[in-house]
Amino acid sequence: MSTAPGMLHGKVALVTGASSGIGAAAARVFAREGARLVLTARRAERLHDLAAALREDGAEVTHLAADVRDPAAARAVVALAVERFGRLDAAFNNAGYGTGRTPLHLMADEVYDAVVDTNLRGVWNFLRPEIAAMLTAGGGAIVNTSSTGGLVATPVAAPYVASKHAVIGLTKAAAAEYGAHGIRVNAIAPGITGTEMVTDWFAANPGVEEALHRATPQPRTARPExxxxxxxxxxxxxxxxxxxxxxxxxxxxxAL
Structure with missing residues (x-):
């Protein structure tokens, strides 16, 4: 068995949306790869339990419940990383929110606001203090969660599609602006992934999972890990x- 350090060994990494799904999986993977972690999510109890479990496995973890839609909360989470560990090396801006399948002309304004405020403004709120911390530290890496809905259109999910396309644009803009300062900014676009949100969506819409599998060269649902x-x-x-x-x-x- 290899005893080589993990690919995030010694790095200070922040993960948003860490209480479940891809965020919780990222917390476990990042810890396994040697990162010192700052975790945040809205669900305080689940966040606490995850942090405690990671500590029991030997990880260095701190956490703070916060809503990504609140810029002051975002600043507080980044400040916690710097206060606790002295710097911020990496950030995974993963928190997100989906909608039910509603035609655009029937979509309520408050649904649009909730989706865009979480998926786009939430990334924006964290990017600014993360970049500021990384400029002080001399560089870093940021990953923003978009979606296949940020690459192609998905019917009856217009606010989600709009927000996830915008995340990619924001990622490119930040990468262009801060590359010379040693800060890399990238996005991931997950396809269908076995998170709680997606599992509930499948349960409420029989046949959707199978249809998506038929449209995917690897015909299955991804694991959050x-x-x-x-x-x-x-x-x-x-x-x-x-x-x-x-x-x-x-x-x-x-790819098709």
Missing amino acids: EVAEAAAWLCSDRSSFVTGATLAVDGGFT
């Missing part, structure tokens, strides 16, 4: 010449 592995690589020095990119983790769905 598979998406987290991609984020860990982009946060690591192994992807040192990758910035402004969007990595589809979708079993080939968007």
Whole structure:
């Protein structure tokens, strides 16, 4: 068995949306790869339990419940990372929110606001203090979660599609602006992944999962850990010449 350090060994990494799904999987993968972790999510109890479990396994972890839609909360989480560990090396801005399948002309304004405020403004709120911390530290790597819905259109999910396309644009803009400062900014675009949100969506819409499998070269649902592995690589020095990119983790769905 190899005793080589993990690809995030010694790095200070922040994960948003860490209480479940891809975020919780990322917390476990990042810890396994040697990162010192700052975790945040809205669900305080689940966040606490995950942090406690990781500590029991030997990880260095701190956490703070926060809503990504609140810029002051985002600043507080980044400040906690710097206060606790002295710097911030990597960030995975993963928190997200989906909608039911509603035609655009019937979509309520409050649904649009909830989706965009979480998926886009939530990334924006964290990007600013993360970049500021990384400028002080001399560089870093940021990964933002988009979606296959940020690469191709998905019917009856207009606010989600709009927000996830915008995340890719914001990622490219930040990468172009801060590349010379040693800060890399990339996005991942997960396909259908076995998170609680997706599992509930499948349960409420029989046949959708099978239809998506038929449209995917690797005809199955991804495990959250598979998406987290991609984020860990982009946060690591192994992807040192990758910035402004969007990595589809979708079993080939968007390749067709």
